[in-house]
Structures are given as structure tokens and as C-alpha cells.
Amino acid sequence: MILEARKIGFRYEDGTRALDDVSLRIVRRQKLVILGANGAGKSSLMSLLNGSFKPSAGEVLLNGEPVAYDRKGLTLLRSQVGLVLQDPDDQLFAATVFEDVSFGPLNLGLSVDEARLRVSNALDAMEISDLSHRPTHMLSFGQRKRVAIAGILAMSPSVLLLDEPTAGLDPRGVEDLTRTLDMLAAKGIAVVLATHDMDVAYALADRVAVFAAGRVLMEGAPDAVFGQADFCERSGLRLPNIFQVASGLKDLGLLPSDGDLPRSVDELLRLVSAPR
Template sequence: MILEARAVDFSYDDGTRALDQASLVVKRQEILAILGANGAGKSTLLSTLNGTFRPATGNILLDGNPVSYSRKGLVELRSQVGLVLQDPDDQLFAATVFEDVSFGPLNLGLSVSQARTRVLEALAIMGIEALSHRPTHLLSFGQRKRVAIAGVLAMSPAVLLLDEPTAGLDPKSVDELCETLHSLAVQGVAVVIATHDMDIAYNWADQIAVFARGKIIMEGRADDVFGKSGFERDTDLRLPLIYQLSNELRNSGLISQDGDLPRNVPDLVHQLRSHRS
């Protein structure tokens, strides 16, 4: 465990209760997908996990220790827990890509040389080295998303929080981004994705947490969560398409009855061919 929300409450100034005794555990080397309908509280939870919002009650714990909301405590939290917003234009502000990605490391007090190394590494991870001196206002939406993520990665966070990271991206960009996030998780970064994309969550996430009415109502491995009776009724979400198809094929005896269901098209095709032969 690296990050935890423990019985957290948060309400907005108008009285809207966004988090209601919400609890969540984030583990290293794991992709956690937080699913939920609009207004469920997913974005509020992410902002609470990185200290943007302070809970009215409950605690956020980093490495098992309650977060301090002093200036020093918040700097420590945000150096370890990076948040990537849904709209990159809410995050980018510098004239060029290199300047924008440099801001975080320099703000941490790193030397120019150290910051440059961090920036080049982050740009390489996101595959945008060629954009380093491009004006940010001339980038495509997908490129701006990658720059926003690079800006957070340059801080070398232990936890990467992403709010709807695939929204607005074309299919090729979605696949590339998910591959990058998977690689980061393998390298030890805890990756948390708040998303409406059920198929992305099913394909890539190690753990699923379903958020509704300000709290986690289901969590666990993908097959366990999506296999719960009444999932769609209780969550206002649809089941992933691959899950529905794979489950129907298994029930019909057309793929293996053993092990986990296929979670993507290549795995499903492989099981169909293997079972047929």
C-alpha cells in the first residue's frame, strides 16, 4: 500500500456531499480503475487523494502516515502523488512543451541540470521528445494530453492519478497511452484511472473500484466485480463488451471453462481457436 483514503467525507460550498465515508487503498505496481456514473464523486476523490481538497472528516494516508495539510506536508504529498486533469488545457500554461514540463521539477528545488534530466526522461516515456520546443498552443488535443502527463511524470511520483485520460483520444492514441501506463505500473508506479470507459478498465486494470453516491460500493478483480449479480442495476453502468461476449461464449461451451475470461479481442480470438482445435 502506498496511498489510502480512510472514511473520507467532503462537501462543496453549496452543501453537495461529494464523498460519504469513502475508503480506497492504492497499491504499488498496480493499475486501479475507478468507475462510476457522472456525479458519482470520482474526480472529487482524485482531488482529495492529492491534497487539492481537504476532507471534512477521515484521513488520507501516504505510506501509512496521515497527510499533513501544512505547506510542507502538501508539497511532500504532491511530489509523491501526481494528478492529471481530464482537460489538459487546465494544466498547461507555459509557452513551450519543455518549459511546461520543467515547471514541476524546478518548483521542487532541483537544479537546472537535474530538472533537464527529469524532463527529458518524462518526454521519452510519453514519446514526445520531438515536441520539446513546440509551442503548447499549436499541439493537438492528444499531444497536449501527453504533455500534461509528462509534466506530472517529471516530478517522479509514486502514484499517478488520471481523470478520464482516454477521453477525446483516437483509438491508436488510446492504445499507446494504455501501453505507457501499463509500463509505468510494471516499473513500480501506482496508476489510478477514473474513467467511464468500461472496456479500457476491463482490458488494463488489475483492480476495479466502483464509485456511487460518494463511496466505493464494489471493488476487486475485474471478473469478480463485473460478475456480481445486478451489476448494471446497482451501478448505472454497462458491462464491458468483451466481458459480455466472453461470458456468453463460455456459457455456450465455445471457449475454455477454466481460468479468467479473455479481457481483449486478441485473447478472445486465441481462446476460440485453441478450443476449436
């Protein structure tokens, strides 16, 4: 475990309750997907985990220790927990890609050589090294989103938080980003994303947490959560398309009765065509 929310609550200044008694554990190498309808509390949770908001109740723990909300404590938290906002234009501000991604490492007090190495590694990880000297305002939306993520990766975080990371991306961009997040998790980073995209959630998640009215409604492995008979009624969400198709084929005896359901079209086709 790296990061934990323990019975946290949060209210905005006008008294609106965003979160109530929420507990979640974030584990290294695990991809946790936060699901919920608009207003469920997903974005508020992300801001609390990053220290942008302070809980009204409960506590956030980093490596088992409660987060301190002074300058030192927040600097420590944000050096390990990076937040990528939904709109990359809310994060990008430098003239070029290289300058933007290098801001965080230099702000940590790293040497120019070490900062340059971190920037290079982050750009490589996001497959945008060829854009390093491009003006940020001349990039496509998907490219700007990748630059925003690279800027967080250059800080070498243990936890990567992403708020609606696939919003505004075309299908190819979604596939590329999903593959990149899988790769980052395999390297040891805990990946947490809030999304409305049920198909991305099913393809990516090791674990899902479903929010409603500021509380955790369901949590667990994707097949277990989506397999609940009243999932749609309770959550206000639809089931992932691949999950619906694969479940139906399994009920018809066209997929093995044991084992996990396929998470992608390619996996589904392999299983359907495999000799039995």
C-alpha cells in the same frame, strides 16, 4: 501500500455531499480504475487524494502517515502523488513542451542538469521527445494530454492519478495511452484512473472500485465485480464489451471454463482459435 483513503467524507461549501465513508488502498505497481456514473464522486476523490481538497471527515494517509494540510505536508504529498486533469489545457501554460514539463522539477529546487534529465525521461516515457521544442498551443489534443502526463511524470511520483484520461482521444490514442500506463505500472508507479470508458477499464485494471452516490458500491478484481448478476442495475453502468462476449462464449463452452477471461480482442481471438 503507498496511499490510503480511510473513511473519508467530503462536502462542498454549498453543503452538497460528494463522498461519504470512502476507504481505498492504493498499492505500488497496481492499476486501480474508479468507475461510476456522473456525480458518483470520482473527480472529488481524485482531488482529495492529491490534496487539492481536504476531507470533511476521515483521513488520507501517505506511506502510513496522515497527510498534514500545511505547506510542508501538501508539498510532500504532491511530490509523490500527481494528478492529471481531464482537460490538458487546465494544466499546460508554458510556451513550449520542454518548458512546461520542466516547471515541476525546477519548482522542486532541482539543479538544471537534474531537471533536464527528468524532463528527458518523462518525454521519452510518453513518446513525445520529438515535440520538446514545439509550442504547446500547436499540439493536437492527444499530444497535449501526453504533455500534461509528462509534466507529472517529471516530478517522479509514486502515484499517478488520471481523471478521464481517454476523453477526447481517438481509438489509436486510447490504445497508445493504455500501453503507456501499463508500462508505468510495470516500473513501479501506482496508476489510478477515473473513467466512464468500460472497455478501457476492463483492458487496464488490476482492480476496480465502483462508486455510486459518493460511496464505494463494489470493489475487487474486474471479473469478480463485472460478474455480479446485478452489476448494471446497481451501478447504472454497462458491462465491458469484451467481458460480455467472452462470458457468453464461456457459457457456450467455446472458451476454457477455468482461468481468467480475455481482456482484449487479440486475447479473445487467440483463445477461440486455440486447439482444445
